[in-house]
Every structure is written in structure tokens, then in C-alpha cells.
Amino acid sequence: MKLFLRAMASLLLLSLVGVGCTKGPDAATLAASKRTDLRIWGVVDDADVYNAILTDFRLQHPFANIEYRRFRLEEYEAQLLNALAEDRGPDIFLIHNTWIGKYLPKLQPMPPSTKVAVQTVVGTFKKDTVYKLVTEPTFTQRQLKVEYPDVVVKDVLRSVNVSPTPDKREIQPRVVALPLSIDTLALYVNKDILNAAGISTNPATWDALQSAVKKVVQQDAQGNLVQAGVALGTGSNIERAPDILSVLMMQNGADMSADDGTPTFNRLPRKLEGLRDQPPAYQALTFYSDFANPSKEVYSWNAKQPNALDAFIQGKVAFFFGYSYNLPIIKARAPKLNLAISKLPQIEGNPVVNFANYWVWAVSKKSRSPDLAWNLINFMRQPEESKKYLDAAKRPAALRSQLVAQMESEDVGVFAAQVLTAQSWYRGVDPKTADASFIGLIDAAVGADTEKLGQIMTNAVDKIAQTIPRE
Numbered sequence: 120m121k122l123f124l125r126a127m128a129s130l131l132l133l134s135l136v137g138v139g140c141t142k143g144p145d146a147a148t149l150a151a152s153k154r155t156d157l158r159i160w161g162v163v164d165d166a167d168v169y170n171a172i173l174t175d176f177r178l179q180h181p182f183a184n185i186e187y188r189r190f191r192l193e194e195y196e197a198q199l200l201n202a203l204a205e206d207r208g209p210d211i212f213l214i215h216n217t218w219i220g221k222y223l224p225k226l227q228p229m230p231p232s233t234k235v236a237v238q239t240v241v242g243t244f245k246k247d248t249v250y251k252l253v254t255e256p257t258f259t260q261r262q263l264k265v266e267y268p269d270v271v272v273k274d275v276l277r278s279v280n281v282s283p284t285p286d287k288r289e290i291q292p293r294v295v296a297l298p299l300s301i302d303t304l305a306l307y308v309n310k311d312i313l314n315a316a317g318i319s320t321n322p323a324t325w326d327a328l329q330s331a332v333k334k335v336v337q338q339d340a341q342g343n344l345v346q347a348g349v350a351l352g353t354g355s356n357i358e359r360a361p362d363i364l365s366v367l368m369m370q371n372g373a374d375m376s377a378d379d380g381t382p383t384f385n386r387l388p389r390k391l392e393g394l395r396d397q398p399p400a401y402q403a404l405t406f407y408s409d410f411a412n413p414s415k416e417v418y419s420w421n422a423k424q425p426n427a428l429d430a431f432i433q434g435k436v437a438f439f440f441g442y443s444y445n446l447p448i449i450k451a452r453a454p455k456l457n458l459a460i461s462k463l464p465q466i467e468g469n470p471v472v473n474f475a476n477y478w479v480w481a482v483s484k485k486s487r488s489p490d491l492a493w494n495l496i497n498f499m500r501q502p503e504e505s506k507k508y509l510d511a512a513k514r515p516a517a518l519r520s521q522l523v524a525q526m527e528s529e530d531v532g533v534f535a536a537q538v539l540t541a542q543s544w545y546r547g548v549d550p551k552t553a554d555a556s557f558i559g560l561i562d563a564a565v566g567a568d569t570e571k572l573g574q575i576m577t578n579a580v581d582k583i584a585q586t587i588p589r590e
Contacts, residue, residue: 144249144250145252147252148236148250148251148252151234151235151236151250151252152182152236152238152250153182154182154184155182155183155184155488155491156184156186157183157184157185157186157210157211157488157491157492157495158186158188158208158209158210158211159185159186159187159188159209159210159211159212160188160189160190160195160198160199160202160208160209160211160212160213161187161188161189161190161212161213162189162190162191162192162195162213162478163192163213163444163478164189164512165189166187166189167511168508168511168512169187169499169508171504171507171508171511172498172499172504172505172507172508173185173187175498175504176495176498176499178238179237179238180235180236180237180238180491180494181238182236182250183491183495185495188209196218199212203225203483203485206485208483208485209483210482210483210486210487210488210489210491210492211480211481211482211483211486211492211495211496212480212481212483213478213479213480213481214296214478214479214481215476215477215478215479215550216270216274216298216475216476216477216478216479216543217543217545217546217550217553218550219274219275219277219295219296219479220380220545220546220547220548220588221547221548221549221550222481223277223279223295224484225483225484225485226295226296226481226482226483226484227481227482227483227484227486227489227492227493228277228279228281228293228294228295229257229293229294229295229297229482229493229496229497230257230489230490230493231256231257232254232255232256232257233254233255233257233490233491233493233494233497234252234253234254234255234490235252235253235255235490235491235494236250236251236252236253237250237251237252237253238250239251255494255497257294257493257497258497260276260292260294263275263276263294265519266518266519266520267298267517267518267519268301268475268517268519268538268539268541269539269542270301270475270541270542270543271297271298271301271517273543274479274543275294275295275296275297275298275479276292276293276294276295277292277293277295278290278291278292278293279291279292279293279295281293295481296479296480296481297479297480297496297497297500297517298477298478298479298480298517299480299499299500299505299508299509299514299516299517300477300478300508300509300512300514300515300516300517301475301477301515301516301517301538301541302442302443302444302475302476302477302514302515302534303442303443303463303473303474303475303476303515303534303537303538303541304359304362304363304366304440304441304442304463304473304474304476304537305440305441305442305443305460305461305462305463305533305534305537306321306322306328306438306439306440306460306461306462306463306464307431307438307439307440307441307445307449307458307459307460307461308321308437308438308458308459308460308461309431309434309436309437309438309456309457309458310457310458310459311434311457312335312346312434312437313331313335313437314457315335316331316334316335317334318331318334318335321459321461322438322461322464323461323462323464323465324464324465324466324467325367325406325464325465325466326467327464328349328438328464329417331348331437331438332348332349332410332417332419332437332438333348333416333417335348335419335437336348336418336419342413344419344420344421344424346435346436346437347419347420347424347430347435347436347437348410348417348419348420348436348437348438349410349419349420349436349437349438349439350420350424350427350430350431350436350438350439350440351363351407351410351411351419351420351440352407352408352409352410352411352412352418352419352420352421352561352565353411353420353421353422353424353561353562353565354557354558354559354560354561354562355422355558355562356422356424356425356426356427357420357427357440358426358427358428358439358440358441358445359440359441359442359476360557360558360561361553361554361557361558362474362476363407363440363474364403364404364407364557364560364561365474365544365557366463366472366473366474366542367403367404367406367407368384368399368400368403368404369472369474369542369544370403370465370466370469370472371399371400371402371403371466371469372388372390372391372399372469373388373398373399373400373403374386374388375544376544376545379587380545380547380587381584381587382547382553382579382580382583382584382587383580384398384400384576384580385398385400385573385576385577385579385580386398387399397569398576400576401569401572401573401576404560404561404564404572404576405564405572407561407564408561408564408565408566408567411565412565412566414566419436420436422562424436427439427440428441428445428448428449431449432448432449432452432453432456433453434453434456440463442476442534443513443514443515443530443531443534446460446513446530447513460533460534461533462533462536462537463537471540472540472542473537473538473540473541473542474541474542474543475538475541475542475543476543477517480496480499482496500517500518502518502520502521505517505518505521506521509521509525513530513531514531515531515534515535515538516535516538517538519539522535522536522538522539546583546586547583547584547585547586547587547588548586548587548588549586552582552583552585552586553582553583553586555582556578556579556582556583557579559575559578559579560575560576560578560579563575
């Protein structure tokens with residue numbers, strides 16, 4: 120009996136010693152858990168708004184050495200293109216939603232899944248920290264359409280060559296980038312100017328805006344503008360004038376481009392044939408340019424005015440069209456300005472159309488760690504993580520599930536409320552040319568007759584069409 124008890128005790132001791140012992144990692148796990156540098160290049164936001172997310176990610180992936188570098192907007196794209204061309208570029212970088220077509224050959228599409236090393240604790244009595252090689256699914260195209268607004272689906276789901284063989288083509292739709300935030304164009308209002316004119320409500324329609332402008336604009340005896348009504352009518356001195364004109368065209372029924380990206384806003388859409396005599400973009404352009412035409416009742420702006428944002432900050436104009444990123448600038452430079460933010464005016468009776476302006480995170484095709492890079496982007500987009508960024512940066516959300524909670528926010532509520540109806544359009548592989556074409560279009564339109572409008576529209580379309588890649 121004693122011999123039996125001793126034998127059982129020995130077996131129990133051996134079993135306890137074995138508890139907590141783990142099998143050593145295999146070669147693939149060892150390779151995946153070695154120190155890995157991830158370089159992130161951004162613009163707009165400083166690193167501090169991402170610190171909470173990156174700290175959480177490092178807890179699971181301590182081997183990831185993440186370096187975030189922010190650039191000034193003026194220098195960003197030149198630095199990025201040079202770095203990518205010289206193979207010293209970042210693994211993850213921000214691009215504007217209108218740049219996706221331009222950068223598509225340089226992007227690593229999101230894979231169906233990522234395989235990365237994850238730190239975990241194992242053992243019952245003896246706790247060991249080990250790495251496991253884990254295959255994690257990203258998300259499906261169906262999830263993309265459920266979780267994100269329509270504008271994101273249209274922008275980031277692209278047809279790309281996924282063939283592993285360089286000399287073969289296998290074209291499939293793939294997600295190529297993802298946003299954390301989506302900004303929308305809204306109307307900034309100087310309440311003091313409206314109060315002095317007896318205007319009690321912010322204009323919700325373009326007709327109401329015209330009526331308000333007539334009441335607030337002031338000219339001296341020589342016809343010079345003393346107090347501008349709205350920063351509209353010109354191109355070069357108005358923040359994002361191409362966006363304002365684009366959304367006017369969209370609201371009026373224009374089809375901005377074909378499926379292949381060819382600009383079509385100078386055409387009469389089939390849905391309007393027999394209902395209108397001219398393309399809806401003509402009317403939108405005339406409406407826009409009339410605000411800079413001294414012969415019109417709504418004249419309230421001209422090319423001699425300062426930059427529109429500066430004029431609004433200085434209290435020289437009643438209405439200014441801008442994005443949420445303009446708000447901290449306005450508050451910092453004009454803390455006593457009696458400010459209101461209102462939704463973008465709409466055409467009464469037409470479907471609601473707003474305008475999206477946002478940045479997306481993408482992975483470089485030359486990244487040495489594409490799985491880890493995409494794993495990080497997918498980690499960032501999780502609601503509990505992306506909220507940390509949105510709260511810190513004060514940005515409207517990209518995920519549908521986060522928008523409702525934001526609509527009560529004083530800072531981003533108006534912008535968030537417009538995200539689901541926001542649109543954009545493909546501007547070729549050279550968005551700067553498209554913007555310049557629109558500014559030229561605007562400047563040439565003041566006082567132009569219908570025949571001239573057709574010619575300047577065609578000229579703008581031809582310039583943009585030259586930037587559309589052809590097979």
C-alpha cells in the first residue's frame with residue numbers, strides 16, 4: 120500500500136511540474152514575432168490623437184516598433200511620392216479620398232485575412248507569456264457596405280489585379296483603403312450679422328440663402344462691398360470652391376462622371392431628357408457665379424475679397440462654407456465670434472445631397488510587413504478604438520454605428536448628420552488638375568451666356584478627361 124501511495128504521489132508531482140510548460144514556438148512564429156518596424160505617415164493630425172490606439176495595439180504586438188510621422192499638408196504629397204519612388208516610403212500612409220485613383224498602383228489591397236503574431240498568456244499554475252501565430256479575417260465586402268456610408272464603398276472598393284503572377288491578370292474588387300472619419304461641407308454663420316438684419320433662422324435652402332444675402336450685404340456709394348453676404352461666386356479666394364460647385368451640380372441632378380471615371384457633368388443625364396433643355400450643371404454654375412456678378416441682386420462677393428476663411432474670421436462676411444477642420448482655426452483666431460454651424464443648404468424638392476471630404480489609411484505595395492500593416496488598420500477601425508481617435512481629434516465618424524451618438528455634439532454634430540447623404544466623385548489620377556479646371560470654369564463663368572457656358576464646360580471636361588487612365 121505504501122509503495123502504491125508513493126507511486127501516486129510521484130505521478131502527481133510530475134503532472135504538476137508539467138502544468139504550465141509549453142511547447143516552444145515554431146520557426147514561423149519566431150519569425151513573425153521578431154522586432155518589426157512599422158512606419159506611418161500622416162497629415163492633418165498630430166501623433167497624440169492616435170496614441171491611445173497605438174498603445175492598445177502594442178499590448179498585443181509588443182514586437183511592433185511603430186513610428187508615426189506627421190507632415191504639413193503643403194509638403195506631404197511631394198515627400199510621399201519621392202519616398203515611395205525611392206523605396207524608403209512608409210508602410211501605412213494617408214491619402215485623400217480623391218487621390219485613390221492616382222495612388223492605386225502603389226497600394227496593397229486588403230487581404231481576406233492577416234497572419235500575425237499575437238502575445239498571449241498561457242498556463243494554469245505557472246503563467247507564461249508566449250506568441251501565437253494567428254490568422255485573423257479582415258472583413259467582407261458585404262460588411263463594408265453594411266458598416267460604412269455609400270460614399271466610402273464607392274471610393275475604396277476598386278477593381279485591382281490580384282494575380283500572384285506578374286504576367287497574368289486576375290481582376291477582382293478589393294478594398295484598397297479605409298477611413299476613420301468623414302468630413303462634410305457645412306454652412307458657417309456669423310449670427311451677429313444675421314441678428315442685425317433681423318434674420319432669425321439659418322437658411323436651409325439655396326433660395327433662403329439668396330434672400331438672406333440680399334438683406335445682409337452692404338456696399339458704399341462707389342459700389343464697393345463693405346460687408347459681404349456669402350463667400351460664393353469666385354474660385355481662387357474661396358476655400359474648396361470646387362467642392363461647393365460640385366455639390367451644387369449634384370444637388371441639381373448632374374451626373375459628375377461615368378463608371379470608368381470619364382467626367383460627364385457637361386451632359387444632360389438620360390433621366391432628365393425631355394424635362395430640361397440644358398445640362399443641370401449649367402444652371403448650378405450660373406447660380407454660383409451670380410454671387411460675384413455686380414449686375415445681379417445677389418451680388419455679395421468678388422475676386423478683390425480676401426481669402427474666404429480669413430474674411431469670415433474677420434467678421435467681413437455673413438456666410439462661409441467649410442468643413443469641421445475649419446472650426447478649431449476659427450475658434451482660435453476669433454474666440455469672440457458669435458458663430459453657428461448649419462447644414463449645407465439644399466434645393467427644395469430635390470433629394471438631399473451633401474459633399475464628402477476625407478482621408479483614408481492605405482498600405483504600401485512595397486511594405487515588408489503588409490499583414491501587420493493591414494492588421495493595424497483593421498484594429499484602428501474597430502468602434503472601441505476609433506472612438507478614441509474621434510474624441511481626441513473631434514472628427515465626424517466614418518462608421519455608421521458611431522454617427523447617431525455624434526449628432527448631439529456641438530462641434531461635429533452637423534457634419535456627422537450629413538455623412539450618410541454625402542457624395543464625392545472620381546477626379547482622375549490628377550485631382551489637382553480637376554480642381555484647377557473647376558476654378559478656371561468658375562472664373563470664366565461670371566456673366567457668361569449659355570453658349571459660352573457650354574464651351575467653358577467642355578474645356579473643363581476635356582482637361583479632367585486627360586487624367587483618366589485608359590487600358
